[in-house]
Amino acid sequence: MKAWRYASGQMGLTIVSESFGTYLAFFYLEKLGLSAAFYALARSLYAIWDAVNDPLFGHLSDRTRTPLGRRRPWLLLGIPLFLLFYLLVFWVPDWAKSPEVLPYYFALAIVLYETAATVIWTNYGALFPEMFRGLSHRAQAAALQRGTELFGLILGIALAPLIYAQFGFAGMALFFAGLALFAFLFFLSGVEEDPRAESGLGLLPSFRLVLGNGAFWVAAVVGLLFEFGRTVIQTAMAFYAKHSLGLPEAATTLLFAAVFLVALPSVFLWGWLSRALGGKRAWRLAHLLMGLSALLLFLPQSLLPALLVGALVGVGFAGVRVTGAVVMAKVIDLDAERTGTRREGAYYSLVGFLGRVSGALVGAAFLLLGPLFGYVSGENPGPNPGLAFRFLISVVPGVAILLAFLLTALFPHEVRE
Numbered sequence: 001m002k003a004w005r006y007a008s009g010q011m012g013l014t015i016v017s018e019s020f021g022t023y024l025a026f027f028y029l030e031k032l033g034l035s036a037a038f039y040a041l042a043r044s045l046y047a048i049w050d051a052v053n054d055p056l057f058g059h060l061s062d063r064t065r066t067p068l069g070r071r072r073p074w075l076l077l078g079i080p081l082f083l084l085f086y087l088l089v090f091w092v093p094d095w096a097k098s099p100e101v102l103p104y105y106f107a108l109a110i111v112l113y114e115t116a117a118t119v120i121w122t123n124y125g126a127l128f129p130e131m132f133r134g135l136s137h138r139a140q141a142a143a144l145q146r147g148t149e150l151f152g153l154i155l156g157i158a159l160a161p162l163i164y165a166q167f168g169f170a171g172m173a174l175f176f177a178g179l180a181l182f183a184f185l186f187f188l189s190g191v192e193e194d195p196r197a198e199s200g201l202g203l204l205p206s207f208r209l210v211l212g213n214g215a216f217w218v219a220a221v222v223g224l225l226f227e228f229g230r231t232v233i234q235t236a237m238a239f240y241a242k243h244s245l246g247l248p249e250a251a252t253t254l255l256f257a258a259v260f261l262v263a264l265p266s267v268f269l270w271g272w273l274s275r276a277l278g279g280k281r282a283w284r285l286a287h288l289l290m291g292l293s294a295l296l297l298f299l300p301q302s303l304l305p306a307l308l309v310g311a312l313v314g315v316g317f318a319g320v321r322v323t324g325a326v327v328m329a330k331v332i333d334l335d336a337e338r339t340g341t342r343r344e345g346a347y348y349s350l351v352g353f354l355g356r357v358s359g360a361l362v363g364a365a366f367l368l369l370g371p372l373f374g375y376v377s378g379e380n381p382g383p384n385p386g387l388a389f390r391f392l393i394s395v396v397p398g399v400a401i402l403l404a405f406l407l408t409a410l411f412p413h414e415v416r417e
Helices: 002-031 036-063 072-090 102-131 135-158 160-188 203-211 214-244 251-277 279-296 303-339 344-373 385-408
Strands: none
Touching: 002 036, 002 072, 002 102, 002 135, 002 160, 002 214, 036 072, 036 102, 036 344, 072 102, 072 160, 102 135, 102 303, 102 344, 135 160, 135 251, 135 303, 160 251, 214 251, 214 279, 214 303, 214 344, 214 385, 251 279, 251 303, 279 303, 279 385, 303 344, 344 385
């Protein structure tokens, strides 16, 4: 039951975060007419803010001392704000839709949302190594966690086009925020913390130790490249369906369903592979499969081939998510043995920061579409938007994830029981 309660938190986070990340660009560029250039600029600016708030919130969480524990107070405070700011992103009032106001509303809304997201993701991730110990328990818990994550992806991404086509993006956000709230309530009732776990280190000594950990840097950079690649795929999917495959908006649901419905049972396969092959070998194999599958997205000209390639992407995606959690937990365990302190918040805050750096890189990838293909916005798509989004959804993430695969060879530890 403990693993189920923890995994429900992942579903709540996923429904909100992935619908935000996947449809933010489509909503503001295609529906509201925001320019791709300002979208890229705003994403870059909040990445700079994340450079400050991720380490800060992670360190504060590690140093928190309350009767409720280290992580629970931050979660109780952050979850309501996280859901509120998510609603504000997609519930744009009429006065904010004018060309003069929209860029500023967009920038403020995503900065508020990302600040709350940092608090929740950092504290949620920090609980994993503390609540689950040993490769076997972690592989099983990670498989269940990624299973609920994929269920959240089906709801928050694959189902979203059907919802916003019927009720608009504001209706979509309200529906998903309500689902996430129920998931978070179930999760919070099962949070367990070790009362002996603590970090007496100051901010600079704590992060100096983290930044000096070579194994962490390999895992973190690999995670950054993967996060960038998979976010590009998810963000570009609606554009790919519309411009490259010539499908109606609702068909985006089918493309995402092909990915996530295949990924859902695959998480248990990857949990078994992590135990059978070792965490590092399974981690490497998953990145190789995901990178090659992403490149294949360039080829389909119609719905059926795109669904088949999407299924391959789903298997690779499930593998990276399961094995990545196991590898990062190993990094933190080895650090705790070496230093005598448990600083999950410091580690997961930096992982979260790099994940949001990937958001800035996604913005930069969209910015490339202008000089390469002439795409400006939905109102001015250029001469060949189909080729533009075929390139964006396949070449960009495929190269990034295959580079991540090459870097996994540098990880210095095998991950076994």
